[in-house]
Amino acid sequence: MQATRNTSPITILHEDLLWKIFLEITNDARELFLPDTRPISTIRRCSQVHRHWRSLILSSSSIWGRLIDMNALRRKTDDWMKEVVRRAGDALLWVYGEVGDSQRHHFLFDFLQENWRRVEMLVVTWTFWTLRLPSEDDTQLQRMKWAFLQEPAPCLRWFGLSARVLNICKLLPEHLFAGNAPLLTDFRIYRDSEGKYKYKFSTQASWIPNLSAVTFSEEFTVAEVLNALRKMPRLQYLSLYVKSSSGSAADFRGSMMFLPALRTLHCLHRDPSSAGAVIQCITPSADCAADFRGSMVILPKLRMVHMHGDLSSAGTVLQSIMPSTDCCLRVEVDRYVPLPALAPVGHRLEYQRYEAMVAKYLIPYFSLHPPSSVVFYFGRESCRFYDGHVAQQSPNYQFLFSQYTRYLPSSSLMEEFNDFTSFSQVRILHLKTSQGEPFILKELGALSIRVGDSFRLITTLSAEEWILHSLVLQEPSITATRSLFPALTTLLVPDLSGTKHVPNFELVVPPHQQFIQLRKAIGRPLSVLEIPPTSPAIWKGHDMAHLDVHIGLLVKWKFSGKDPEEYVCGSGHPERLRFDRKKW
Numbered sequence: 001m002q003a004t005r006n007t008s009p010i011t012i013l014h015e016d017l018l019w020k021i022f023l024e025i026t027n028d029a030r031e032l033f034l035p036d037t038r039p040i041s042t043i044r045r046c047s048q049v050h051r052h053w054r055s056l057i058l059s060s061s062s063i064w065g066r067l068i069d070m071n072a073l074r075r076k077t078d079d080w081m082k083e084v085v086r087r088a089g090d091a092l093l094w095v096y097g098e099v100g101d102s103q104r105h106h107f108l109f110d111f112l113q114e115n116w117r118r119v120e121m122l123v124v125t126w127t128f129w130t131l132r133l134p135s136e137d138d139t140q141l142q143r144m145k146w147a148f149l150q151e152p153a154p155c156l157r158w159f160g161l162s163a164r165v166l167n168i169c170k171l172l173p174e175h176l177f178a179g180n181a182p183l184l185t186d187f188r189i190y191r192d193s194e195g196k197y198k199y200k201f202s203t204q205a206s207w208i209p210n211l212s213a214v215t216f217s218e219e220f221t222v223a224e225v226l227n228a229l230r231k232m233p234r235l236q237y238l239s240l241y242v243k244s245s246s247g248s249a250a251d252f253r254g255s256m257m258f259l260p261a262l263r264t265l266h267c268l269h270r271d272p273s274s275a276g277a278v279i280q281c282i283t284p285s286a287d288c289a290a291d292f293r294g295s296m297v298i299l300p301k302l303r304m305v306h307m308h309g310d311l312s313s314a315g316t317v318l319q320s321i322m323p324s325t326d327c328c329l330r331v332e333v334d335r336y337v338p339l340p341a342l343a344p345v346g347h348r349l350e351y352q353r354y355e356a357m358v359a360k361y362l363i364p365y366f367s368l369h370p371p372s373s374v375v376f377y378f379g380r381e382s383c384r385f386y387d388g389h390v391a392q393q394s395p396n397y398q399f400l401f402s403q404y405t406r407y408l409p410s411s412s413l414m415e416e417f418n419d420f421t422s423f424s425q426v427r428i429l430h431l432k433t434s435q436g437e438p439f440i441l442k443e444l445g446a447l448s449i450r451v452g453d454s455f456r457l458i459t460t461l462s463a464e465e466w467i468l469h470s471l472v473l474q475e476p477s478i479t480a481t482r483s484l485f486p487a488l489t490t491l492l493v494p495d496l497s498g499t500k501h502v503p504n505f506e507l508v509v510p511p512h513q514q515f516i517q518l519r520k521a522i523g524r525p526l527s528v529l530e531i532p533p534t535s536p537a538i539w540k541g542h543d544m545a546h547l548d549v550h551i552g553l554l555v556k557w558k559f560s561g562k563d564p565e566e567y568v569c570g571s572g573h574p575e576r577l578r579f580d581r582k583k584w
Contacts, residue, residue, distance in 0.1 A: 018056055019063075022046060026066035029096050030121065030158060040067040040084075061089035070097030070108065070124065078107045085111060092120040092155055100127040109145045116148040123160035125190075126171070139170050146171055152180035162190030169198045179205045186213040188239060203228040213237035329361040331401040332384070351404060355413040358401045362413075365399060366422040373428035376451050378444065378467075383408055388430055409450055417454035429455050429485075430462040432494075445470035452484050461485060462492040469511035472518050490528040491515065496535040497542050516550055531557040541580045548574035 013021075025046070026039045043063060047054040057063060064087035073081045093115060099108060112119065126142075150173050153159075159181075163171060177184070184207045189199045200219035212234050216225050225240065373388030386400035403411060417423055431448055448463075448471055463471075471484075493512045509517075512529075519526050529547065531537050537544050538559060547555055551570035555577065558564045567576045 038072040040072045061091040064088040065091030066094040068095045094121040096123045121158040126163040153177040158186040160188040181207040188215040215239035370422040370425045375430040378433040428460040429458045441470040460490040465511045468515045472514040492530040496537045544577040545574040
């Protein structure tokens, strides 16, 4: 189709295609954490592009029915909210965002009471602000506002709720939707004001078999979770919190579940060693884990498992599940929670089992999705490993597992990394730690070398000053004989500063400079030093002219809003590295 001289091609798109594009924009509302640009704002901008677009948008009740965004509809009055509702007509409704007890939300609750049967999505955070603890009268009043949740929901597909201040258990009835929600596929109850998962729904409801996404709270026992999972053949995403008193791995060994569509397995627990008890219960696909044997619960469409709580009990669930080939594992542990007070030998055996289970997920998954960038985050009690290229995506879809810092030097899983062919494609390694972590530098250096030995082909190392300092404190002979990072050519220092500004160090020569000198001394000089825009050297404007002594080193940097720059050290213009003198 040719555009006329005065008509832009985009303005003559077919009306059906335009409508589908606008409707696709509204799908962002299904994400729990919406981007800064809300769907209603994007639709509003689209309506200003062309009068035909505006006419199409204004006349589409289906679009407006998906724009009941409580965050974007905040006004001094509820006039704009009423206007959006009016434009929605009799269309299916998507209600999402943060709701509270303000006057402007009274209209919303009245509207939901009257139109609950045509709500297709309800994903909200309930905020009840008060300077005192909620009384029983307060709770009863809020319960009355949400009474429509006891009514049938014939059109409801996605339901998600979290609460601040009030306990969700006191807000919701046990038997939601009168047991009648035939289209419901996504059911998630998030943390309450105490950061806990306490709500316990009925697993006998008629809508249970249709679920593709569900969250189980800590009120469920492992046996109850396993029994419920057997009723969910379409499950794709599983979020789970299991208490330590829920049972041991031995109690459920042999009760296997096959989850061939499982994409992400997320465990957030205090004890990673006991996660192995969960993981060994899951027989995943080639993209998530290796073969397991036994009597299984088959969940052919499961894409994700998200767990919270005690890892020992989580293992009793995972050992009974077989996920799909596209399943991604996520085992997350609080960095500051110390090792459990268990018998050292027994705990070490549990931890070894945990690592074995992680390997059964990691190796098949990364065989299909070989990473080129990985991250190791060192904590006082535990470390985290994750795929660096998906670090900016939703954490639910990121392969991540935790390890105890104390066990890392002798980790059998790290040994497997050396022989894992998919990791031979890793070229970027990020080493991170929190400021103020009470690491002994020698120990941190040993840990960094341990990790480095597993990724010998990296060409780019991103490491903070504290980690670089720990590395240069190692015996030079050890560093050389181990051939630490033999292919390394590029160094990136996220917290790079000038010689007088390095935090926590009283050194004549800052760590980054010592590391550059060390690489040259062992016959493996660096070619490039990258200074990220977020480093103090850039945003605080530090003098980096001291780098000019490293003849031939290419320094790259970029100021926000400016083009990238570079300078070859020793080329006679060190003033280019004096960022404190640059005026932007």
